[in-house]
Amino acid sequence: MEEIYNYYKENIEAYTKQVSGLQKKIHLIGSIRLALALGAIVTLWLLWGHNWLFILSILFLYAVPFAILMLYHNKLFNRKTYAESLIQLNTDELKGLDYDFSAFDGAEDKSSGEHDFSLDLDLFGQRSLFQSINRTVTLFGRELLANWFMNPLTDKDSILKRQEAVKELAPQSLLRQHFYVTGIQQKGSKSDLNMLASLTNEETIFANSFLWKVFIWIIPALWILIIIGCAFNLVSYSVPGIYLIICLFVAYFRGKQVNDLYNSVDKMNKILSVYSELMKSIEGDQFQSAELVSISNELSFGKKTASQAIKQLSLYIGGLDQRFSFAGIILNLFYLRDTRHAILLEKWKLEHADDVPRWINALAHFDALCSLGNFSFNHPDYIYPDIADTYFCMEGKALGHPLLNRNVCVKNDIDIKRSPWFLIITGANMAGKSTYLRTIGVNYLLACVGAPAYAKSLVVYPAKMVTSLRTSDSLVSNESYFFAELKRLKMIIDRLQQGEKLFIILDEILKGTNSIDKQKGSIALIKQLVSYKACGIIATHDLVLGTLENEFPEQIKNYRFEADIKDDELSFSYQLREGIAENMNACFLMKKMGITI
Template identity: 30%
Template sequence: MLEFKKYNELEEKLNHQKKITRIWSLIRAILAIASIIFIICLLSIGDYLLYGLLSGVFLALFFISVSLSNPSYKALKIIENKRKVYERHNQRRNKNFSHFSDNGIEFKDKEDYKLSDLDIFGPKSLYQYLNEAKTPLGRALLAKQFKDPIELDSNFKSMVKNLAENEDSLELEASLMEFKKGQAGITTDEFLSIVSKKIEFKIWYFIPIISFILMLVYIPFIFIFGINPYIPLVFLGVNFISSKLLIRDDILTKDANSYYYLSDLYVDLSLSIKNTNIEDEYYQILKKKIVDEIPLIKKIRGIYTFLNIRKNLLLNIILNIIFSFDSIMILILRFKIKNGIELKDSLKSISLIELALSYKNIGMDNMEYCVPEDGDKIDAIDMYHPFVLNCIPNSISLDSGIVLTGSNMSGKTTFMRTLGICILLKNAGSIVPAKSFKAPNMDIYTSLRANDMLQEGVSTFYAEIKRMKKINQAIKESKCLVLVDEIFKGTNALERIEASKKVIEKLNNYHAIFIISTHDFELCDTKGITNYHFEENYIDDKISFDYKLKKGPGIKGNALYLLKMSGIIEE
């Protein structure tokens, strides 16, 4: 767990920045009031030279002050965001993360049972616990790594570790907090359509531009030779009518406001990455790709600025009447903006940094973590569940099957979920919550919450059958980890035991690595398995658990004891 050493400095920086912004607010207010007073004087007194000049000067000073002060307001916002980042980390350390706004529920796939069994998406999920990604590509990449991961090399994992150990990485989190979830819904292809879409500039698009040029040429002749002053009105009419009737392209109909703010946030985030120095070779490679494309992102922001202005009906009419705005915009988009392939690589680099920032929370906010290694079997030392406060760590070496017994509430299901999450994080290219962790690359198949399908009108036993059918197919295709909680609990004891033994035999035949928990001690004698158990202790007629995994079969349960404690049955 990283010790935060810069948090105390933050309050001092925040107070200092607030003073600066208050001064700027005062200056802007004074200039605005002065401008209004002089404009009123201009309209009421009529000294056009004096008050016109003063109005113009103070209006200019006001807009200059707005431009100069904006960086100070942005700096204040970043510091405030950074304070929120520290608060989020403290909440995550206390396992109080269920209110974090983005839980990735839209990425959940009901047919991929491990996603619900291991709490990967939705409320109180791994996605909600880890996620720092805010850009459209970043959120999608984190979800993909949990569902269908692409392999990430050791350089990426080294970057995750370095981010987990560097408090300066919180600067990047603070910049990301400006992204809103609505903007995250804009796909990368939609955002880059302005550079990737081939704009066809048709010959008649030049008509309003030619009309605009002729108008500019004609106007000086009015003053020089006194020719007809009403002809420019004809040109203005041609400008507007030809722009509206002849210029047709769906890029002009975009929701430019959302795209403008998204491009502005990309600029700020890119600058934050540029200014944040992380001593890591892979980070520096990604940083260079991002920094090299800042000019193009700024250019795109400028284009969306003008497209956003176009959404104002009055400005749209004025700009097209006077400047043939639509045709000029199409001309700029056709010839000024280059291919967006390099920019797409830059946005991918940003998403990789977001992914690493998400993964690093395993290390930054927990006592123990490691970079997992490949191995022929599962070797886990002191692994723990990242959601459980003061979770008791457990170790295991596993290359075949386990029958896991133990009384209710002793820790069986949590242990299986812990192993499943560790394997999933390793597959995803993350660090894992363990002192040491080795495992082969393997898919995960689970049947931990089969009873959750009751609300869909599916019985517990039939839900188990559906899950076991998937497991049956998977073990034939590749090496995988199978986790089954209370196998076939939806049917009678006699058939449950017989069916369970046959399933275990099949899993062994295909050399699957599996853990099957059960309350049926008869399964402990099944050939080809190793027995492990959890147990409880009774002190002064009170039940307690140590949550430590122990080798061998369980020899006792607590169901009768709990029923007696509840007064349901008597001695």
């Protein structure tokens, strides 16, 4: 990990020096521009009263370098902003290595108790797994990455293909950081979905109109003839005024339709410019893995690329943006500028209506993969799990939880080689049962997403995972805690009856009822799960459930987390051991707190 820390620190140092150098250049350019402006004013004052053509020529000599320096100043300022964004990103990544992910989006809106496992595994929200991984910069990428975690892959070949893409992106930190910093300039909003949908609207008014195509050439041609005629006294000077009125009528006859067309794409100009730059960074033959090659190919067609097409669209929108300026109105009257841009925009929409969704999907795909590549880069000690062919297998050595500090995280193994098979985990309060369940669930999810897992070795079969660790009651739905849990368990049984192959993780079955009911119900449920040839892990305080291993020695295995009491002190090793728990700590803790037993 020291190498990763040093990488980000060195980046921060390098980009800080770059910003300092750019700041000095910007200050120098600003000083020169000020000197030019003052020089122009002094020159104008000294030459006042001389020939105006001579004065304008001298001022032009000031204006040209001033304009060039202004463009150079803007370029330097953009480079400075880019470098500052890289400093911030690398600073945030350093914080992330120390488990502070607050700079990144945790997609709290995606959290749902109805989902198979997202709430139980702290998948979304603050200090969540998603927040630790998410580096998406587009709304579409964020949605896709969240969907990958909520609906992990269940096909071996698909997982292996994604692993290859993540492996290829992991070392390409310059590309990933460029992509992030470019995209973060304009993250967009949910309204972009509707605006981009308008690009696929094929309704046309101007592009397929023969009359308007004739008008855009006849109007300027007649202006040229009229001006020539007036110059040679062949045309009355009243004609230009009459023709101007005619042009005004023609130019704004379809003004409402031009405005509607413009309004449908107006606010997209900035975001499209950013999308164009993002697409440009991933176009070409620079990738090797099948998934990344496919993404790159989606952004190319013929001799043009998606970034070029999007850039062209941005220019068309920018052209319409100037239609109400003084110059825009004059140009519209003399050669129907608005209509020309409307025709170009509609032609673009007709040509690329089917391409836009494909381009956006490719961009989202790359955006999501960059997050997984960054996660892999930040955790060089993580491994890419092997994917088993038959249900069920989950064998792993030294599994840890990615959100627990690496310096104190206790790692444990898991061994499920066939179906049906259940691990019954017994143990005292605070001994580590729930953390173990979440560790297994999170690493299983990472494996099925195609990301590296926190383990020394890991083999999994990508079945659908269902958990019940954090069931709660609901005042809104008028549901008790117990009924909510029963609904969850019924959902699992129903899916097993339908033939689904599940990986099940349960914590303290039937917590909401009395001990006798709980014991009978838990035993009955486990027997039913075994009868459906299911696999999973069940944690419990009820030591009686440990006796099921005697009845099902080929389907159930007991493990425990012990609370060790020595010299009137309680300690936890958090290490998984075989067998049924021997020590419980409730009475001990009550006595320590002064509660009479």
